[in-house]
Amino acid sequence: MLAASNNRSALAGRPAYDCGMFAVIFSNARTDNDPEGYGAMATRMEALAATQPGYVGFESARNPDGTGIAVSYWETEADIEAWKTNAEHLLAQQHGQTDWYHRYTTHVAEISRSYSFPT
Amino acid sequence: MLAASNNRSALAGRPAYDCGMFAVIFSNARTDNDPEGYGAMATRMEALAATQPGYVGFESARNPDGTGIAVSYWETEADIEAWKTNAEHLLAQQHGQTDWYHRYTTHVAEISRSYSFPT
Numbered sequence: 189m190l191a192a193s194n195n196r197s198a199l200a201g202r203p204a205y206d207c208g209m210f211a212v213i214f215s216n217a218r219t220d221n222d223p224e225g226y227g228a229m230a231t232r233m234e235a236l237a238a239t240q241p242g243y244v245g246f247e248s249a250r251n252p253d254g255t256g257i258a259v260s261y262w263e264t265e266a267d268i269e270a271w272k273t274n275a276e277h278l279l280a281q282q283h284g285q286t287d288w289y290h291r292y293t294t295h296v297a298e299i300s301r302s303y304s305f306p307t
Numbered sequence: 308m309l310a311a312s313n314n315r316s317a318l319a320g321r322p323a324y325d326c327g328m329f330a331v332i333f334s335n336a337r338t339d340n341d342p343e344g345y346g347a348m349a350t351r352m353e354a355l356a357a358t359q360p361g362y363v364g365f366e367s368a369r370n371p372d373g374t375g376i377a378v379s380y381w382e383t384e385a386d387i388e389a390w391k392t393n394a395e396h397l398l399a400q401q402h403g404q405t406d407w408y409h410r411y412t413t414h415v416a417e418i419s420r421s422y423s424f425p426t
Contacts (some may be wrong), residue, residue: 191386194321211330211332211414211416213330213332213378215366216376234416239421247334247374247376248368248370248376249368249369249370249374249375249376250368250370251367251368255366255368255376255419257366257367257368257376258376259332259334259376259378265419283311284424285424289332289424291423291424291425292423292424293421293422293423293424294314294421294422294423295330295418295420295421296418296419296420296421297416297417297419298332298416298419299414299415299416300384300415300416300417301414301415302412302414302415303412303413304407304410304411304412304413304415305403305404305410305411306411307412
């Protein structure tokens with residue numbers, strides 16, 4: 189996945205105390221399969237997520253060994269559930285299990301406090 | 308920072324429903340300063356965190372452009388607060404602001420549900 193610098197501004201513009209905002213932490217290990225198809229899917233999913241109700245932002249990083257972490261931010265848990273069951277996203281999730289990931293873990297979490305540097 | 312494969316087992320061994328576990332999402336952008344010193348600090352902080360009460364696990368990833376995400380997992384918010392104010396960790400945080408990070412954002416969040424593949 190790509191580091192979405194365009195979304196950092198959305199996060200940076202939020203108040204320091206984000207009580208009630210939700211994060212989806214997607215920790216994963218990529219296979220070597222179909223890197224072009226994977227890249228296209230990741231770009232498409234990031235763009236599609238950004239059009240969904242309650243979307244706040246997205247960021248991701250990947251290590252040279254194929255492990256990675258992606259975090260998306262949402263206004264409510266209902267927004268997260270709606271995105272999870274989006275038809276095109278469901279297809280991508282199926283490909284994820286058959287082709288693109290050795291393993292992944294997803295945590296849904298409610299943010300209680302946040303702080304940044306520079307403040 | 309390093310991808311901590313030794314901690315994945317701690318996460319993998321937890322129940323699928325992790326209600327009450329907490330995550331600290333540390334999103335950051337590295338400077339080019341002192342890569343050896345940074346690497347030594349990151350390794351030391353990861354090892355020190357693992358000895359703290361309530362520590363559950365740690366994982367991280369970094370992009371070639373220097374942006375990265377690290378997530379640590381803890382039993383309680385009090386454990387997170389204790390780690391944040393650990394004396395050696397405070398020194399590392401000071402170096403982080405003066406030397407190692409252009410910017411960072413930290414979110415403390417309570418995990419409400421989790422799921423994994425393979426299940």
